[in-house]
Amino acid sequence: MWRIIWFLQGYVRAKIKGASPEWALERLTQTRAAFLEPKREDGVTISLLLLKKDVCKAQTAAQKAMCELEIAAEYGLSKSLGGLFRRKAFCIALVLAMAASFVVPKFVFFYEVTGNETVPEEKILRAMNSLGVGFGTYGPSIKPQELKNKMLLLIPELQWFTVQQSGMRARIIVRERPERIEVEERRAPMDVVAAKDGVITSVFAYDGNCLCAPGQAVKKGQLLISAYLDLEFTTRVCAARGEVYAETLAQKTIVTPDTVRVKRPTGKKARTVSLLIGEKRQNIFSNGGNLTGRCDKITKTHMLTLPGGLELPIGLSVTQCIYYDTAAEPLAPETAEAQMQRQAETSVQQDMIAGQILDVTDGLSRQNGIYTYTASVRCEEMIARMVRTSILQQEIKEETIP
Numbered sequence: 001m002w003r004i005i006w007f008l009q010g011y012v013r014a015k016i017k018g019a020s021p022e023w024a025l026e027r028l029t030q031t032r033a034a035f036l037e038p039k040r041e042d043g044v045t046i047s048l049l050l051l052k053k054d055v056c057k058a059q060t061a062a063q064k065a066m067c068e069l070e071i072a073a074e075y076g077l078s079k080s081l082g083g084l085f086r087r088k089a090f091c092i093a094l095v096l097a098m099a100a101s102f103v104v105p106k107f108v109f110f111y112e113v114t115g116n117e118t119v120p121e122e123k124i125l126r127a128m129n130s131l132g133v134g135f136g137t138y139g140p141s142i143k144p145q146e147l148k149n150k151m152l153l154l155i156p157e158l159q160w161f162t163v164q165q166s167g168m169r170a171r172i173i174v175r176e177r178p179e180r181i182e183v184e185e186r187r188a189p190m191d192v193v194a195a196k197d198g199v200i201t202s203v204f205a206y207d208g209n210c211l212c213a214p215g216q217a218v219k220k221g222q223l224l225i226s227a228y229l230d231l232e233f234t235t236r237v238c239a240a241r242g243e244v245y246a247e248t249l250a251q252k253t254i255v256t257p258d259t260v261r262v263k264r265p266t267g268k269k270a271r272t273v274s275l276l277i278g279e280k281r282q283n284i285f286s287n288g289g290n291l292t293g294r295c296d297k298i299t300k301t302h303m304l305t306l307p308g309g310l311e312l313p314i315g316l317s318v319t320q321c322i323y324y325d326t327a328a329e330p331l332a333p334e335t336a337e338a339q340m341q342r343q344a345e346t347s348v349q350q351d352m353i354a355g356q357i358l359d360v361t362d363g364l365s366r367q368n369g370i371y372t373y374t375a376s377v378r379c380e381e382m383i384a385r386m387v388r389t390s391i392l393q394q395e396i397k398e399e400t401i402p
Contacts, residue, residue: 006036010052010076018067021046027061047072105167108137109278109313115174119157124172127154135279136313139165168313188388190239192225194218195385198246208240218246218383227389244384245355250377252344256336258369261326266293268323276301276315295321331371337364340373348377355381 016024025038025046033054039047050058055071062069111128113121128134131150133142148161160175192208200216209226212218225240273285303315345357362375 006049006051007076010074012050012052012055012071012075013073014048014050014055014058015041015070015072016046016048016058016062016067017044017070018062018065019044020065021067024062024065024067024069027064028058031057031061033057033061052076104312106139108133108139108142108165108168108170109135110169111172112169113172113174115176117176119155119174119176124151124155124158124174127151128172130154139170142170188239189227189237190241190386191223191227191389192240192242192244192384193387194220194222194224194244194246195383196220196246196248196381198248198381198383200244200246201380202245203242204244205240205242207238208242210242212244224384240386242384243382245380246383247358248379248381248383250348250351250379252347252373252375252377254340254343254373254375256331256340256371256373258331258336258366258371259328260331262329263296263324264327266323266325268293270295270321270323272319272321274317274319276303276313276317278313281317293323294326295323297321333364333366333371336371337362337373340364340371341375344373344375344377348379352379352381355379 018024021040021044025048028035031054034051035054035058036049037047041047052074055069059069111125113124116124125134128147128151131147131154133147142163142165144163147163151161152158157176158174159177160173162173164171164173197220198218200212200214200218202214203210203212203224205225207225209229210224211226212222212224218224224244225242227238227240229236229238271285271287272283275282275284297319299317299319301315301317304312341360341362344362345360348357356379358378358380360375360377362373365372365374
């Protein structure tokens with residue numbers, strides 16, 4: 001504990017030299033000066049630790065004992081800071097850092113958008129930038145309510161908008177408008193037809209006249225659920241709704257070369273170090289010289305962070321380029337078949353609204369440096385599609401029936 005107190009107050013290691021240094025030490029004790037670790041070094045010298053504020057007392061005591069007081073070393077907080085303050089560049093940097101820690105957090109440099117699904121984040125940030133809210137905007141100048149009103153006018157797809165600011169970061173929370181269904185569309189008669197050929201496995205008719213059943217084979221475009229429901233004394237027109245699942249068969253053909261290009265590192269590397277200040281980048285070091293060719297770039301960014309986790313818009317970006325050449329290598333049939341099977345199954349799944357793949361019957365052939373993969377994919381999927389019907393067309397059809 002005493003070391004901490006002495007470090008804060010500042011102390012020295014002193015040497016008392018003379019014919020009788022013990023006499024000088026005794027006189028120093030009488031002055032009630034604080035000292036520690038007295039140690040005889042030789043017959044005429046005693047060293048000790050002494051508080052800076054008691055150096056004058058020790059000097060007087062040594063003189064009265066016909067001795068000399070020599071300061072061998074100086075320690076403490078004042079000594080440490082004194083050395084630092086003599087460096088002008090360090091002092092300037094320290095002042096700027098302290099000023100930045102108070103001023104910079106009042107500006108917003110980083111934005112995070114959440115809640116958007118179909119509206120791109122870039123579109124939201126560009127709209128905000130057009131309103132004067134962007135990188136380096138003064139935080140107190142951002143008026144959430146005013147910004148909200150303007151953003152909802154600029155982007156009609158948004159239903160709600162708010163800004164939550166925390167230091168140099170701002171979180172943009174949005175909510176998109178639900179897809180609107182026109183009243184006219186809701187009231188219009190809708191039929192449910194088959195989107196693909198298949199054999200029906202299950203039917204769920206929620207509204208309308210169901211014209212199909214499990215086990216029935218249907219063709220693409222065939223009417224499954226009609227908008228016209230015959231009642232006892234009248235016919236009701238509605239928007240038919242339902243889900244119809246059927247077993248379908250999809251044919252896929254995929255071709256690919258029997259060779260692939262692979263990367264081979266050349267051993268050449270280059271590194272570029274850039275200084276980042278806000279959105280600006282300044283290269284300060286590069287050892288790439290005149291290297292050219294294909295390369296993989298690996299970039300790491302290190303931002304300046306103050307104690308407490310406060311991140312400043314100042315940092316270094318280190319980009320490493322690893323150069324490579326490409327060479328052709330044969331593609332094994334097993335590897336080619338596995339890759340193309342995944343492509344075929346992915347393509348089939350993307351074509352389905354809902355459903356699953358039951359099994360795949362496939363084959364692989366190789367001719368003139370080309371692999372050809374063919375697959376018959378058996379699926380169970382939802383084939384119901386809603387299409388708009390016309391009452392007038394229905395009436396004309398009924399009148400033309402002999």
